[in-house]
Amino acid sequence: MCGIIGLLLSDSSSFVNQMLFDGLTVLQHRGQDAAGIVTAEENGTRLHLRKGNGLVKDVFQAQHMMQLRGNIGLGHCRYPTAGTSSSAEAQPLYTNYPYGICVAHNGNLTNTDELAKFVRDKLQRHVNTDSDSELLLNIFADYMTKSNNGEDIVETIFNAIGCVMEKCDGGYAGLYLINGVGMVGFRDPHGIRPIVFGKRGQGDYVMASESVAIDTLGFELVRDIKPGEAIFLDMNTSEIHSKQCHASSSLSPCIFEYVYFARPDSIMDAVSVYETRLKMGEKLALSIMQKYPDHDIDVVIPIPDTSRTSALQAAYTLGRPFREGFIKNRYIARTFIMPGQATRKKSVRLKLNTIKAEFTGRNVLLVDDSIVRGTTAREIVQMAREAGAKKVYFTSAAPAIRYPNIYGIDIPTRRELVAFERDEDEISKHIGSDWIVYQELKDLQDSIIEVSPETSPQQFDTSCFSGIYVTGHSIDDDYFTKLHAMRNDDAKKEPRAAPSTIKKERQNECPCESMCNDTSIKLSTNVACEAMVNMKS
Numbered sequence: 001m002c003g004i005i006g007l008l009l010s011d012s013s014s015f016v017n018q019m020l021f022d023g024l025t026v027l028q029h030r031g032q033d034a035a036g037i038v039t040a041e042e043n044g045t046r047l048h049l050r051k052g053n054g055l056v057k058d059v060f061q062a063q064h065m066m067q068l069r070g071n072i073g074l075g076h077c078r079y080p081t082a083g084t085s086s087s088a089e090a091q092p093l094y095t096n097y098p099y100g101i102c103v104a105h106n107g108n109l110t111n112t113d114e115l116a117k118f119v120r121d122k123l124q125r126h127v128n129t130d131s132d133s134e135l136l137l138n139i140f141a142d143y144m145t146k147s148n149n150g151e152d153i154v155e156t157i158f159n160a161i162g163c164v165m166e167k168c169d170g171g172y173a174g175l176y177l178i179n180g181v182g183m184v185g186f187r188d189p190h191g192i193r194p195i196v197f198g199k200r201g202q203g204d205y206v207m208a209s210e211s212v213a214i215d216t217l218g219f220e221l222v223r224d225i226k227p228g229e230a231i232f233l234d235m236n237t238s239e240i241h242s243k244q245c246h247a248s249s250s251l252s253p254c255i256f257e258y259v260y261f262a263r264p265d266s267i268m269d270a271v272s273v274y275e276t277r278l279k280m281g282e283k284l285a286l287s288i289m290q291k292y293p294d295h296d297i298d299v300v301i302p303i304p305d306t307s308r309t310s311a312l313q314a315a316y317t318l319g320r321p322f323r324e325g326f327i328k329n330r331y332i333a334r335t336f337i338m339p340g341q342a343t344r345k346k347s348v349r350l351k352l353n354t355i356k357a358e359f360t361g362r363n364v365l366l367v368d369d370s371i372v373r374g375t376t377a378r379e380i381v382q383m384a385r386e387a388g389a390k391k392v393y394f395t396s397a398a399p400a401i402r403y404p405n406i407y408g409i410d411i412p413t414r415r416e417l418v419a420f421e422r423d424e425d426e427i428s429k430h431i432g433s434d435w436i437v438y439q440e441l442k443d444l445q446d447s448i449i450e451v452s453p454e455t456s457p458q459q460f461d462t463s464c465f466s467g468i469y470v471t472g473h474s475i476d477d478d479y480f481t482k483l484h485a486m487r488n489d490d491a492k493k494e495p496r497a498a499p500s501t502i503k504k505e506r507q508n509e510c511p512c513e514s515m516c517n518d519t520s521i522k523l524s525t526n527v528a529c530e531a532m533v534n535m536k537s
Helices: 017-026 062-067 112-122 132-147 153-167 211-216 256-261 273-291 308-318 341-351 375-386 424-431 441-449 478-487 489-506
Strands: 003-008 034-040 047-053 072-078 093-095 101-109 170-178 182-187 196-200 204-208 220-224 229-234 240-244 299-302 326-328 352-354 363-368 391-396 435-438
Touching (some): 003 017, 003 170, 003 182, 017 072, 017 211, 072 182, 093 132, 132 170, 153 182, 153 229, 153 240, 196 211, 204 229, 256 273, 256 441, 273 308, 273 391, 273 435, 273 441, 299 308, 308 363, 341 375, 363 375, 375 391, 375 424, 424 435
Parallel strands (some): 299 363, 391 435
Antiparallel strands (some): 003 204, 034 072, 093 101, 170 182, 182 229, 196 204, 196 220, 229 240, 326 352
């Protein structure tokens, strides 16, 4: 899961750098592994890129921001589900032909082996990373090259997007920056990953993963990009063009966006995330009362931060007080999207601390948004008991996660999931609670549908709960075996050992971004580089 944003300002003398930085900061919850910004000037002579591992505030310093000139640009914050955590795969990614094209991509392609062979053997284009985003970039660039034979540029772009959608399977939303031409936003034919469109005044436009970025920047939310649709913003005329680029599209957004990933103040497919989480809490409480009519819950305590909205409504419905029993260290990244199980486990106690007065001598109901590996839940239950709780009940605003997600969420293998081959009693025993209650899948879906306008989604990708994949994959496919080998925690550790070694070996070899993106080096004054450098300090 990643955060993407693209901006075009009508005033060619204005810069988008600060707005992209602010937008990425607002989207930081979608990924803390790496961040990047690329900008372009009106004359199309230079692209300016800065990217690297770390949080937005750490990747971009004053000297970098000053070099990110131009009135159009893309931003990306990364959370790796495909490829590695190497900064070489930080986005935006770039190819120089045709025009000079950059991509910022959120999601996951599911036919990468086939695409990599196609790009290498048929298109004869070189792919330098394991990132599926680079495949997405090269396929689009190649179709732009082949179809640009006196054809109108707008039609060329939409034809190229249509070819990309026909070729690429999976869940994705993305942005292409075409140097000297404009920007394209697009969404997969199932609308699995989110992307919204906004405007300000007569010629300023923004596209982003969530509406909260549009609100923060002072733009007006226009609408979501539809499944299989592309929107092209012409930087030379400030005109907007849109087209349905895939014939058989239907809206089935990822339900986990509403459960966990999206900020509560975002609007997704015309649905308030906050209102859906209130409904989740209400339905969860009703389920508890049905299963345990004589419950002895004294207090309801959320696991910060995502579950707070659901816990508040659950407490109201149960008629029990809502209390803040855990205080969060806001300078620790979201535990679920920290790469590596050991890192996740260690960070739980660094992230949370208990207010003992809210636990001592009480039967507490802990409410979390979801339970994935059980690492966080187990530590939290133990912390509650250490704080003096008599009994600890655990609830999840989402159903049991029993299947991997293949559309951009880091749930790579069933064996890592706490609910794998366990029923509720076994899960409760595993995490150390007195009992556990999960949300029913139908209740979760109804939580969204009941607060949705008629034009909003009525069906969802629920694959991590149901094992039903909207793209037609089956859990028995060889794809899942390959996915485990590629994305399990041990596989992700290996690339992280390389940078310190590479830094020493390459520091005097190569100052340019494309080949030395794993290092933090100072550009030599006697080496001439294109403006497309990583502007490393």
